[in-house]
Amino acid sequence: MINNRDSQGMSVIVKTITRLTIGLILLYGVYILLHGHITPGGGFAGGVIIALSFIHIMLAFGKNVALEKLNQTWSKIFESTGALLFITIAFLGFFGGVFFNNFLDKGEHFELFSAGTILLSNIAIFLKVGAGLFLLFVALVLFKIGGRK
Amino acid sequence: MEHIIPLFVAISLATAFLISLLGSKFKFFRTAFPVISSAALVILSVLSIFLVNNNGLMVYKMGGWIPPIGICMVLDGLSSFMLLTVNLVAFFIMIYSINYVKKYTDVYKYFGLLFLMLAGMNGVIITGDLFNLFVYLEVAAVSSYALVAFGTGRQELEASFKYMVMGTLASGLILLSIALMYSYTSTLNMADIGKSLANEGSSSVIIFISVMFIVGFGLKAALVPFHWWLPDAHPSAPAPISAMLSGVLIKALGVYAIIRIFYNVIGSNIYTSRILLVLGTLSMIVGVIFAIGQYDFKRLLAYHSISQIGYVILGIGLATPLGILGGLFHLFNHSIFKSLLFLNSGAVEYSTGTRDLKKMGGLNKKMPVTGNTSMIASMSIAGIPPFNGFWSKLLIIIACVEANEYIYGLFAVIGSVLTMASFMKVQKYAFLGKLKEKWKNIEEVPFGMKFSMICLALICVFGGLLLLPEISNLLLKEASNAVLIGKEYVNQVLGSV
Numbered sequence: 170m171i172n173n174r175d176s177q178g179m180s181v182i183v184k185t186i187t188r189l190t191i192g193l194i195l196l197y198g199v200y201i202l203l204h205g206h207i208t209p210g211g212g213f214a215g216g217v218i219i220a221l222s223f224i225h226i227m228l229a230f231g232k233n234v235a236l237e238k239l240n241q242t243w244s245k246i247f248e249s250t251g252a253l254l255f256i257t258i259a260f261l262g263f264f265g266g267v268f269f270n271n272f273l274d275k276g277e278h279f280e281l282f283s284a285g286t287i288l289l290s291n292i293a294i295f296l297k298v299g300a301g302l303f304l305l306f307v308a309l310v311l312f313k314i315g316g317r318k
Numbered sequence: 319m320e321h322i323i324p325l326f327v328a329i330s331l332a333t334a335f336l337i338s339l340l341g342s343k344f345k346f347f348r349t350a351f352p353v354i355s356s357a358a359l360v361i362l363s364v365l366s367i368f369l370v371n372n373n374g375l376m377v378y379k380m381g382g383w384i385p386p387i388g389i390c391m392v393l394d395g396l397s398s399f400m401l402l403t404v405n406l407v408a409f410f411i412m413i414y415s416i417n418y419v420k421k422y423t424d425v426y427k428y429f430g431l432l433f434l435m436l437a438g439m440n441g442v443i444i445t446g447d448l449f450n451l452f453v454y455l456e457v458a459a460v461s462s463y464a465l466v467a468f469g470t471g472r473q474e475l476e477a478s479f480k481y482m483v484m485g486t487l488a489s490g491l492i493l494l495s496i497a498l499m500y501s502y503t504s505t506l507n508m509a510d511i512g513k514s515l516a517n518e519g520s521s522s523v524i525i526f527i528s529v530m531f532i533v534g535f536g537l538k539a540a541l542v543p544f545h546w547w548l549p550d551a552h553p554s555a556p557a558p559i560s561a562m563l564s565g566v567l568i569k570a571l572g573v574y575a576i577i578r579i580f581y582n583v584i585g586s587n588i589y590t591s592r593i594l595l596v597l598g599t600l601s602m603i604v605g606v607i608f609a610i611g612q613y614d615f616k617r618l619l620a621y622h623s624i625s626q627i628g629y630v631i632l633g634i635g636l637a638t639p640l641g642i643l644g645g646l647f648h649l650f651n652h653s654i655f656k657s658l659l660f661l662n663s664g665a666v667e668y669s670t671g672t673r674d675l676k677k678m679g680g681l682n683k684k685m686p687v688t689g690n691t692s693m694i695a696s697m698s699i700a701g702i703p704p705f706n707g708f709w710s711k712l713l714i715i716i717a718c719v720e721a722n723e724y725i726y727g728l729f730a731v732i733g734s735v736l737t738m739a740s741f742m743k744v745q746k747y748a749f750l751g752k753l754k755e756k757w758k759n760i761e762e763v764p765f766g767m768k769f770s771m772i773c774l775a776l777i778c779v780f781g782g783l784l785l786l787p788e789i790s791n792l793l794l795k796e797a798s799n800a801v802l803i804g805k806e807y808v809n810q811v812l813g814s815v
Binding site for chain 1 (some may be wrong): 382
């Protein structure tokens with residue numbers, strides 16, 4: 170639970186509403202991510218929505234609270250891991266004969282666990298996009314303007 | 319064996335992200351690992367040359383999907399030639415960078431961005447899909463914007479911003495013309511576009527698209543009159559990055575894309591070759607005239623890049639077998655000697671801390687390796703026999719005469735003379751003459767930097783051997799044939815799936 174110990178961030182109304190909606194936004198992002206191969210959405214959209222839930226915390230409660238939940242070091246690790254995971258999935262396609270081959274069992278249509286490597290690729294893209302977007306926002310927040318000489 | 323085709327992009331991307339993940343913790347990932355990885359890319363490029371020589375044009379179906387539905391990668395003579403050029407220069411730049419970048423913080427970001435740029439360039443060269451070409455082009459361009467600003471000084475940031483504005487304008491024009499092309503032909507596969515254009519016949523839309531492609535890729539290749547971002551962007555970057563940008567980036571993103579689209583996809587006609595001839599000659603002369611007055615070492619070299627790209631475009635624009643062979647050979651040679659010259663300027667800056675030619679003098683006595691390799695590179699770029707630049711310029715001039723384009727041949731000779739004049743100035747001010755009091759205590763650069771400069775200088779000396787029939791049939795003939803077959807490319811790609 171997010172505690173409201175310092176006076177940073179926005180007013181009590183915004184903080185209360187944020188506390189109520191933040192979990193729903195995160196959950197919706199996960200839904201979009203996991204159903205990427207059967208409904209509109211996917212890794213990119215899911216990653217953006219999940220990153221937005223963290224950005225939401227940062228807007229309402231200030232940067233310190235948000236960076237406690239997810240700090241820069243871990244975001245950087247998630248970002249690179251996402252990209253490496255995606256390339257690994259592409260390399261694993263060589264087991265099926267070709268680069269990027271969908272070598273896993275395709276399963277039933279419209280089932281959650283179907284479509285082979287697409288779900289895994291979506292998760293990799295989610296890591297890359299989510300962490301990347303969050304880092305971009307953090308960079309904008311932490312950037313300090315140097316004095317002009 | 320065809321499985322090596324996607325590796326050019328995959329290895330460089332994987333290296334980039336491994337470096338960004340582990341580079342801040344382990345020293346191995348910011349010193350030896352980039353060199354090993356780019357050495358692997360060079361070996362793969364050499365393999366690809368033999369592969370093309372044995373099998374002809376090869377199409378790789380990503381994920382097993384058949385083009386034009388799936389995305390494909392195409393390896394032909396031109397691609398393998400460009401891959402060798404890009405990866406060879408990148409390999410020497412990696413070795414040079416290990417010592418050079420010690421003055422910066424966050425070195426792992428430098429190598430990560432450099433490999434992203436390499437992935438983008440390899441992708442542009444290897445792809446067979448027009449939209450993928452745009453995506454790879456943006457990958458390479460965006461990482462190069464960041465690399466130009468790597469010093470984060472006032473000048474670097476300004477140059478990077480200017481570069482970014484011009485680069486984005488170029489990308490916007492290219493994207494717009496790709497969109498128009500898609501609406502006209504309903505496909506993005508390059509071979510399929512060519513087929514569809516052959517069926518539909520020419521129309522004014524195609525002329526509009528061609529003009530925007532020439533402006534967009536002309537901006538990327540820094541042809542006059544689209545050149546003015548280059549003399550700011552290239553000198554501001556760290557020296558190895560300047561070498562990479564001037565040596566290979568403008569060729570992979572600009573010249574290669576122009577050749578591929580105008581010769582193999584849209585199909586060459588008299589108007590496009592005439593436009594390329596005029597733009598090439600303008601760049602050749604205007605670039606060198608601007609260069610002669612410069613006293614900033616790297617800025618002078620940057621203007622010479624514009625001029626030498628003019629030679630390449632002139633050769634390509636002639637559209638005769640000899641012209642295209644000469645143009646492509648000059649492309650290879652220019653990437654070697656221009657990277658060498660930028661590495662020399664970096665070595666001088668490393669030891670003395672200045673780029674101003676007037677402040678240098680007599681550096682040959684203290685820095686013999688840098689001085690002598692820069693002498694070789696200067697003679698190559700000026701076209702003095704027996705260095706590699708002489709042979710390619712000779713081929714281009716002979717091709718001009720053979721095609722009865724005497725005026726263009728004359729301009730090529732004039733450009734070459736002016737190039738020699740400006741490099742005599744560089745040698746006189748920087749390396750020859752009396753050593754100034756200020757530079758009594760400077761030292762030659764470390765081993766890694768010397769090694770790359772000597773290797774590139776050796777390629778300059780023996781580069782002419784590429785014209786020997788046995789080697790030429792393997793490399794340059796294959797490359798120029800891939801251009802000369804023109805729209806036969808379409809049938810070869812679609813026929814092999």
